[in-house]
Amino acid sequence: xxxxxxxxxxxxxSPAARRILWHVLSVGQVWRDEPERHAGLDKAGLFLFRVVSxxxxxxxxxxxxxxxxxxxxxxxxLRQSRSYLPRGGVPxxxxxxxxxxxxxxxWLEELGEDPVYELPSGLLGPLLKxxxxxxxxxxxxCEWQIHSLLTSLLGALLAQRxxxxxxxxxxxxxxxxxxxxxxxDPARDWQARELAGIAAISYSRLRxxxxxxxxxxxxxxxxxxxxxxARHLLSDPRKAVKEVANRLHFSSxxxxxxxxxxxxxxxxxQFRERCRD
Numbered sequence: 001x002x003x004x005x006x007x008x009x010x011x012x013x014s015p016a017a018r019r020i021l022w023h024v025l026s027v028g029q030v031w032r033d034e035p036e037r038h039a040g041l042d043k044a045g046l047f048l049f050r051v052v053s054x055x056x057x058x059x060x061x062x063x064x065x066x067x068x069x070x071x072x073x074x075x076x077x078l079r080q081s082r083s084y085l086p087r088g089g090v091p092x093x094x095x096x097x098x099x100x101x102x103x104x105x106x107w108l109e110e111l112g113e114d115p116v117y118e119l120p121s122g123l124l125g126p127l128l129k130x131x132x133x134x135x136x137x138x139x140x141x142c143e144w145q146i147h148s149l150l151t152s153l154l155g156a157l158l159a160q161r162x163x164x165x166x167x168x169x170x171x172x173x174x175x176x177x178x179x180x181x182x183x184x185d186p187a188r189d190w191q192a193r194e195l196a197g198i199a200a201i202s203y204s205r206l207r208x209x210x211x212x213x214x215x216x217x218x219x220x221x222x223x224x225x226x227x228x229x230a231r232h233l234l235s236d237p238r239k240a241v242k243e244v245a246n247r248l249h250f251s252s253x254x255x256x257x258x259x260x261x262x263x264x265x266x267x268x269x270q271f272r273e274r275c276r277d
Contacts, residue, residue: 011026241269
């Protein structure tokens, strides 16, 4: 048998789903009785899976993780090299979903590099079966249902990581005004003193209050917000790099490319290659 994908179901999301929804690319089960190795950058998206039967190891991001049945699941960034290695002469059978959506880079930053999760019992298996049924039957609202199910799944991952505070922290009014202004126009090349005017306090006081309440500098927040939007715009292949640069109010395409390279370690073109299926 070696590696069998006969129980894997593939989906072709619509252009709209690729742009604005969480969307499934494949879902189902894979059997392996020999190592399955990938060099990385061979597929788009993230892969979340659990072990149905057998045992083995996952080699990922320079580390090795023991695989076995239970509540544990693993989330893999498919840009990275990875290997699935059966052990004990028994086929390693996994069930999982490959998916994509807006803001993947931001999600990975919040979730961290550790691929191991402990989800509530009975959550992942039934959810995967529901998505698999949607992929097979393709009802009218299929893509919205998939988006909703994946959103709940990602919420469970965030909760397991403790990435969201259990209670809303108090945000000073000047900082709240600034956050609202940036959210209303994230593409704008905001200047710190301009935001201080919106907050109606001095730049030095705004800088102090922002770092204290948000845990990062105002400059870093602006850079990250603009970079997240750049990634989102570039993930739409219909938009030229020059168009994205103009949307983000850069003086030229080359200025945008330099800033994107500094922020991500890759050019806009290289980023698009990584996003491509």
